[in-house]
Amino acid sequence: MKLTLGPVLFNWSTSAWSDFYARIADEAPIDRVIVGEAVCSKRSPFRIDASADVIERLSRGGKEVVIATLALPTLKREIAEIRDVATGDTLVEVSDVTALAAVAGRDHVIGPMFNVYNEAALQELTALGATTICLPPELPITSVAVLGQYRGAADLEVFAFGRAPLAIAARCYHARAHGLTKDGCKYVCELDADGLEVDTLDGQHFLAVNGVQTLAGGVTALATEVFDLAAAGVARLRLSPHSCDMVAVSGSFRDLVDGRICAAEHIARLERLPLPAGIVDGYLHARAGAHRLVDTQ
Amino acid sequence: MELVCPAGTPSALRTAVEAGADAVYCGFQDETNARNFPGLNFTAVELQEGIAYAHRRGVKVLVAINTFARAGGIELWQRAVETSVRARADALILADIGILAWARRNFPEQRLHLSVQAAATTPSAIRFYVERYGVKRIVLPRVLTVDEIAMLIAAIPCEAEVFAFGGLCVMTEGRCQLSSYATGESPNMNGVCSPAAHVEYRQEGSELAARLGGFTIDRYPEGQPAAYPTLCKGRFKVHGKVQHIFEEPTSLDTLPLLPALKKAGVTALKIEGRQRGKAYLAATVRAFRNALDALEAGAAPAASRLDAFTEGGRGTTGAYRKTWR
Numbered sequence: 323m324k325l326t327l328g329p330v331l332f333n334w335s336t337s338a339w340s341d342f343y344a345r346i347a348d349e350a351p352i353d354r355v356i357v358g359e360a361v362c363s364k365r366s367p368f369r370i371d372a373s374a375d376v377i378e379r380l381s382r383g384g385k386e387v388v389i390a391t392l393a394l395p396t397l398k399r400e401i402a403e404i405r406d407v408a409t410g411d412t413l414v415e416v417s418d419v420t421a422l423a424a425v426a427g428r429d430h431v432i433g434p435m436f437n438v439y440n441e442a443a444l445q446e447l448t449a450l451g452a453t454t455i456c457l458p459p460e461l462p463i464t465s466v467a468v469l470g471q472y473r474g475a476a477d478l479e480v481f482a483f484g485r486a487p488l489a490i491a492a493r494c495y496h497a498r499a500h501g502l503t504k505d506g507c508k509y510v511c512e513l514d515a516d517g518l519e520v521d522t523l524d525g526q527h528f529l530a531v532n533g534v535q536t537l538a539g540g541v542t543a544l545a546t547e548v549f550d551l552a553a554a555g556v557a558r559l560r561l562s563p564h565s566c567d568m569v570a571v572s573g574s575f576r577d578l579v580d581g582r583i584c585a586a587e588h589i590a591r592l593e594r595l596p597l598p599a600g601i602v603d604g605y606l607h608a609r610a611g612a613h614r615l616v617d618t619q
Numbered sequence: 620m621e622l623v624c625p626a627g628t629p630s631a632l633r634t635a636v637e638a639g640a641d642a643v644y645c646g647f648q649d650e651t652n653a654r655n656f657p658g659l660n661f662t663a664v665e666l667q668e669g670i671a672y673a674h675r676r677g678v679k680v681l682v683a684i685n686t687f688a689r690a691g692g693i694e695l696w697q698r699a700v701e702t703s704v705r706a707r708a709d710a711l712i713l714a715d716i717g718i719l720a721w722a723r724r725n726f727p728e729q730r731l732h733l734s735v736q737a738a739a740t741t742p743s744a745i746r747f748y749v750e751r752y753g754v755k756r757i758v759l760p761r762v763l764t765v766d767e768i769a770m771l772i773a774a775i776p777c778e779a780e781v782f783a784f785g786g787l788c789v790m791t792e793g794r795c796q797l798s799s800y801a802t803g804e805s806p807n808m809n810g811v812c813s814p815a816a817h818v819e820y821r822q823e824g825s826e827l828a829a830r831l832g833g834f835t836i837d838r839y840p841e842g843q844p845a846a847y848p849t850l851c852k853g854r855f856k857v858h859g860k861v862q863h864i865f866e867e868p869t870s871l872d873t874l875p876l877l878p879a880l881k882k883a884g885v886t887a888l889k890i891e892g893r894q895r896g897k898a899y900l901a902a903t904v905r906a907f908r909n910a911l912d913a914l915e916a917g918a919a920p921a922a923s924r925l926d927a928f929t930e931g932g933r934g935t936t937g938a939y940r941k942t943w944r
Contacts, residue, residue, distance in 0.1 A: 394791055396740050396763060405743075419739055423747035437793065437807060439687035442717025460796045460805055465690035488797050489790035492762035493944045495864055499857045504944035520864055521856040522835045523828075528855065529797070531864065536790065538800055604803065610832050611800035 323552055323579045324353040325572055326456070326479055328434075328562040329360045329390040329415075331487065331532055333511040336368050342563065343376040347383030349569045351576040354558070355380050356415050358390035358407075360433070362494070362533045363400045364507070377412075388413045391421040393435045393490045394534065416452075426450045434458055434481050434560065435490065439465065441472040448476045455479065456560055459486035459542070462608035463550060470555025477557040482544040483571055484562025485517060485530050485537035485598070486611065495531040504534070515565040516598035527599055528612070540602030540612055543592050545585035547606050547616070548578060566595040620881055620888050622911060623681065623780060624904050627659045627893035631900055632669045632680075638901050639908030642679035644712060645669065645893065646810075651699040652683045653736060654893040655810030667706045679709035685734035687715045687793075687807045697721060704729050712758065713737075714793055719752040732756040735782070736793030736806070742774035749777050756780055758889065760791050764941045765876060769883035778886035783873045784903050784925065785891025787937050789851045789866040797850045801832035813849045820845060829853075846930065872925055872934025874906065877914055899928045 327346060330339060346352060357377060359366040380387050389407050391414060392400055401420060408414055408424035415431040416422045422436070432438060432447055432455040439461065447455060456479035457466060469478060494504035496511040496518055511518075517530030517537050530537040541564075544551075548559060559579070561572055571592065578588040589601070604613030624640035626632035635643045646652025648660040661669060670680045682703040688696040696715070700722045703711055711729060713719050714736035722731060735758040739745045748754040756778035759768060772779050790797065792806075799805035802817040819830045826838045829848035836853035839845045846852065851865040871891070873880065880888070888911075890903050906925055913919075926932055937943055 394738075394740060394762065394794075396767060401741050401743060419737070419744035419747055420741040423743045426747070435794065437687050437715070439715065439807065440690040440693050440717055442688060442693050442721055443715055444717070446716050446720045458796070458807075460799045460808065461690075468690035486796075486800075488800055489795040491790045491865075492938045493789065493865075499862070499864055503942055505941070518857060523838050523854060523856060523861065524835045525856065526834065528834055529800070531857070536795075536797060536865075605799070608803065610803040611796070612832070612834070 323548065323556070324477075324558045325351065325575055326354045326558050326560045327352045327356065327568070327572070328484070328560050329356045329358055330563045331361055331535065331537070332515055332517065333362070333365050333509065333533065334515060335512065336372050339369060340372045340376055342568070344379055345569055347379045347385060350572040352385060352561070352572050354386040354388060356388045356390050356431075356433075360390040360393050360417055360435070361490075361535045362511070363392055363395075363397065363403065364509070366403070386413070388415050388431050390415050390433070391417050393417040394492070395420050396492070422450065429453045432456060435487055438469075441469060444469055444472055444476070445474075448474055452476055454558065456481065456558075459488070459538075460605050460611060463547070463554065463606045464608065466551065466556060466606070467554040473555055478555060479558035479560050480544075480551055480556050480606075481542060482548065482559035482561060482575065483542060484564055485539070486542050486562075486605070487535060488529070488538055488611075489536040491534050491536070494534050495536065496533045499531065530599075538602060538611055539599055540614070541597045541599050542603065542605075543589065543597065543601045544603065544606070545578065545589050545616060547603065548575075552579075564598050566597060570595060620877075620885055620911060622904070622907055623887050623889045625890055625893040625895070625900065626669070627654065627895070629661065629665045629669050631893070631897065633672065634897050634900050635904050636673055636676050636678045638904035640678055640904055642681055642709070642887070643673060644681040644683050644889075646683040647699050647702070649695060649699075650686055650689070650808070650810045651696050653685050653734075653806055653810045654683075655686070656815075656894050659894060663702045663706070666703065666708075670706050670708060674707075681710045681712055681732065682708040683712040683734065684718065685712050685714040685736045686810045688718055689808065693717065700726065710756070719748070719754070723752045727753070730755050732758060732780070734758055734793070735760055738791050738793045742771060745771075745775045745777065749775070756886065758782075761788060761871070761938050762791050763938060765879045765883055765939050768880070768885065768939075772884035779884065780887035780889055781873075781880060781885050782871055783880075783888035783890055783907060785870055785895075786930070787866070787869065787871040787935065801834050801850060803832075813847070818848055852930070868931035869933055869935045870929035870931075871937050872929060873936060873939065874910055874925065876936055876939055877910055881914060895928075903928055
């Protein structure tokens with residue numbers, strides 16, 4: 323199984339962002355890295371200068387680079403950016419139909435925020451040129467297994483690590499939490515490297531806000547499931563970047579997949595990092611995503 | 620502008636038609652539509668009778684088959700398409716590209732609308748659906764301002780329908796998995812959001828806690844009416860402060876915006892609420908019928924009297940105004 327590093331979903335400073343990728347390039351046992359902004363176009367101008375260096379460094383480190391696209395483009399500027407990326411030579415990850423329309427007929431990657439729930443959608447997308455399809459986080463393994471039978475030449479990818487992306491909106495909840503609006507947001511999302519904690523009135527951790535995006539409060543960290551996924555025909559696991567040591571995270575997944583460590587050791591390693599929140603795994607088991615079912619101890 | 624009204628049941632269909640709907644939309648009694656609630660929706664026979672009734676009165680019937688088909692179970696969605704075509708539905712409202720492709724291939728003559736659940740927000744995305752699947756109308760996601768809608772409509776080769784009244788998704792429709800995170804069931808997979816089977820009201824001291832999937836969504840002091848715990852309308856703690864982090868309990872009400880929506884080139888207005896009762900349906904349909912008739916006659920729009928039918932007793936124009944963001 324191959325490991326994919328998803329795009330950094332959070333608003334990290336340009337220096338933190340560049341340093342992160344420099345380390346990934348040199349040290350992480352990762353096959354493919356998705357680079358670019360998928361959540362909010364207000365963040366991208368700060369990284370434009372650093373992007374070329376990051377991409378070059380990752381390529382030198384033997385990583386295949388794929389360019390991310392925005393999950394919810396609405397502005398002319400955002401649509402133009404997607405079109406620019408789509409006409410380049412680098413493989414593009416599609417996060418909505420705007421990007422799909424721009425790359426249709428050429429090889430591309432479908433990201434986890436694109437709705438692919440069944441074999442009919444999968445076949446339609448592979449006919450349009452999808453070579454990898456990362457499935458929506460809420461999909462149960464029974465559905466993944468069906469899709470595995472219809473995957474053809476395409477790689478299936480499953481969200482394996484990090485706070486799963488649950489929703490995208492026009493409204494910026496980070497700004498709202500600070501009494502601001504999206505247009506005058508003061509970039510307050512940069513304050514939370516792993517998202518802003520949303521707890522219930524009982525103080526239970528529940529969700530995390532990341533600008534216009536809402537993430538799971540719990541951290542997905544697959545363990546024994548990766549072998550079931552491999553048997554179901556899944557070729558890639560997606561690790562979503564967090565502020566914890568992602569070289570260690572990817573190393574642990576590599577060791578687990580290659581049989582060098584057991585699931586319990588893998589989870590123990592991850593929990594020692596520490597993770598930004600507790601582990602959840604309900605979705606693949608057709609339960610509430612916030613549940614934790616598999617006990618690896 | 621055409622007035623498109625919800626029909627949760629055959630009797631609601633007749634209520635909407637009598638109250639002045641130009642078109643009604645409905646779905647089957649299963650997870651093929653986004654209002655898969657107990658006691659709601661149509662059998663194949665009821666759909667056939669409903670369509671015959673509506674057609675006799677010059678009213679169109681649109682069938683919503685707007686969830687994402689289950690892997691290994693797509694026949695249910697295909698059968699819903701086939702049954703609707705046979706019943707002579709005026710249009711099918713679809714969201715899943717797999718089902719769109721199948722419907723286009725098998726029933727090329729059938730009029731297709733793109734559901735709000737497909738969340739197409741740009742001219743290029745919409746053109747893709749028009750060119751590849753022959754979509755004739757798009758239902759716009761509730762993420763655009765009126766100005767953006769006007770620009771979008773000028774740039775697309777199909778009709779545009781917008782939400783005019785009712786429950787307001789805060790997240791982009793079809794792109795929200797909050798419900799399944801708490802309950803295991805979602806709009807995309809099951810046609811439900813924050814489903815009643817996972818709701819629990821619990822007395823805790825002097826407060827009533829409204830819970831969804833075991834998570835407290837809000838608390839109410841004694842004597843205060845408790846709202847339904849729709850996840851995105853709940854109160855949560857952020858930085859130790861209690862707030863409606865996503866949205867207050869409120870409903871969309873565009874009566875004040877009708878002239879602007881007409882000027883933007885909107886073809887159809889949709890009233891949400893297939894799960895709502897007869898009183899809601901009759902009042903909202905009649906209010907919008909009167910407002911649209913007044914607008915066509917050049918009269919000034921009347922103030923909205925629909926607050927009684929909104930969540931939390933108040934309306935919002937939502938994303939249609941930029942400051943909402």
